[in-house]
Amino acid sequence: MNITATGTGIVLFAHGSRDPAWRLPLQAIAEQVQIQHGSPCRLAFLEFMQPDLPAALAELAAAGCQSLRVMPLFWAAGKHVTRDLTAMVDSFAAKHRELQLSVAKPLGDDAAVQAVIAHWAVRA
Numbered sequence: 001m002n003i004t005a006t007g008t009g010i011v012l013f014a015h016g017s018r019d020p021a022w023r024l025p026l027q028a029i030a031e032q033v034q035i036q037h038g039s040p041c042r043l044a045f046l047e048f049m050q051p052d053l054p055a056a057l058a059e060l061a062a063a064g065c066q067s068l069r070v071m072p073l074f075w076a077a078g079k080h081v082t083r084d085l086t087a088m089v090d091s092f093a094a095k096h097r098e099l100q101l102s103v104a105k106p107l108g109d110d111a112a113v114q115a116v117i118a119h120w121a122v123r124a
Helices: 020-037 053-062 079-095 111-123
Strands: 008-014 041-045 067-072 100-103
Touching (some): 008 020, 020 041, 053 079, 079 100
Parallel strands (some): 008 067, 067 100
């Protein structure tokens, strides 16, 4: 996809799955983020699906984003966040010192997300 961007690009980083349908809810979220944020939003995956995180970051950088924010769609800061994600971001940052990169806390650490999940559980 050809994009031209300014501002902060957002990458939603998830585990990935062998089942292509697993991606559909995440794609819907990415589309909503892009609409609400106004700058590009891309999905990236740790394994099984494409693009991987370095490819998604490179696409946004090539499109002109000077700032990139990685949003880990993981419930908690396990090894995929603390080790795998950190290593990929550090490696990309070392090769692209002109960019500002930030990594948010995992999805499950956000109080608003916790409240929505609690509401969902009670409602069910």
